[in-house]
Amino acid sequence: MNGFKKVDIVRGRIKFITMSLLGIILFLVPIPVVQDGKQQTTLPIAFLAGLLKDWLGGIMPILIVTIITVSGILTILCSTIYKNKLNPQGLMSSAFNVKIGWLVLRVLAVFFSWLTFLNIGPEMI
Structure with a gap:
């Protein structure tokens, strides 16, 4: 198998799937949030960016x-x-x-x- 151990192949696939799911959740899945007393829908990455901006x-x-x-x-x-x-x-x-x-x-x-x-x-x- 191209000189790779089976364990390394499985580990690489798990990393790929995990990071892909994280990217999909952060950039594509909208979440409801309450801002200024109103419920809005936003992306998790935009919500986290707003929190970081408020914090810094x-x-x-x-x-x-x-x-x-x-x-x-x-x-x-x-x-x-x-x-x-x-x-x-x-x-x-x-x-x-x-x-x-x-x-x-x-x-x-x-x-x-x-x-x-x-x-x-x-x-x-």
Whole structure:
């Protein structure tokens, strides 16, 4: 069987079925919720996103800019200085060691996210 053990095949199928069912439930199955005293129908993922937005509140913009900035800095470091020191199969290498085009794109993302956060630049930004 292609060099795979039967246990591994069964385990892989169980993971596939479980994650598929989770995706179907989160994105396709509507649920009734009560918001502002009215009963509405929404998707579970939208309901969870609303809860997360309510929970994080005002810190969400700075949290997003921080995540983008840290990702950009790690991309610069892993794609230049630490390029040959990283384990090629490791998480840092696979996530942050990118080609020059993606490096430029990520640096631009950091730049534009800070411009947007600080309300600097023309209105279209």
